[in-house]
């Protein structure tokens with residue numbers, strides 16, 4: 001008998017809730033509302049949500065070793081100080097692409113911030129294709145560009161042995177794997193590891209668990225799926241009460257809870273009436289597997 005439990009823990013109406021990131025020292029979940037232009041912090045002990053409004057699309061938030069956060073804002077990497085709500089631009093990318101924005105990002109095991117860009121959407125997943133690129137912000141604040149020709153740069157994570165980088169460009173409907181060099185941050189030898197099935201729809205955010213398996217949030221698929229990178233097979237599906245599940249991370253006291261963000265942008269009144277929790281954040285317990293703490297940016 002599964003002890004799986006899904007509860008809506010943050011009743012929000014995020015246009016595009018994204019990038020859930022557990023902050024252990026604050027017992028809190030960080031997340032963003034991309035087109036709502038907000039960086040949010042939910043305190044799991046008080047159930048209180050603090051929101052900081054920013055002046056551009058904010059698509060990723062990550063912890064910073066020196067405290068506070070690093071974010072992707074428009075087509076810039078930026079530092080966010082929580083208490084005074086100050087934003088300091090660190091580096092710009094895609095200077096020749098005024099209609100681009102950053103999308104998903106995450107810090108690698110060596111403290112580098114990987115994030116990718118995309119063209120602005122006309123409506124969900126409808127945009128000028130091949131405009132995006134994948135970048136790394138190094139601790140010295142220089143930027144490395146890995147490759148271009150990306151549609152929607154999305155979920156990313158690293159294997160537990162730090163030898164493989166997993167990456168999603170959403171409109172390829174594939175989860176890809178690269179060889180990854182921990183010492184340099186270089187990635188190579190791209191191959192498809194899992195092709196989504198039709199009803200799983202668009203691959204979005206992603207995280208790894210302590211057994212080395214990947215969890216992928218399926219946008220318009222209303223689910224997270226668990227994939228074994230060794231076999232390229234799906235080993236579990238957990239359905240949620242909303243279709244636009246956007247990303248997932250582990251959190252809670254021992255990283256045994258999974259948090260799933262969602263979106264409501266692009267839903268008409270009839271769809272919203274069927275899924276009134278769209279844009280909220282869900283907690284899944286009883287998965288029987290844990291996650292790992294997020295890495296912090298060392299710059």
Ligand SMILES: O=C(O)[C@H](O)[C@@H](O)[C@H](O)[C@H](O)CO
Pocket residue numbers: 016018034059103104121124125126152154170202203204205219246
């Ligand atoms: O959430 C994201 O990663 C993007 O910002 C969305 O706007 C995508 O279009 C959607 O998730 C489909 O990939």
Ligand SMILES: [Zn+2]
Pocket residue numbers: 018103104154155204205246247
């Ligand atoms: Zn995403």
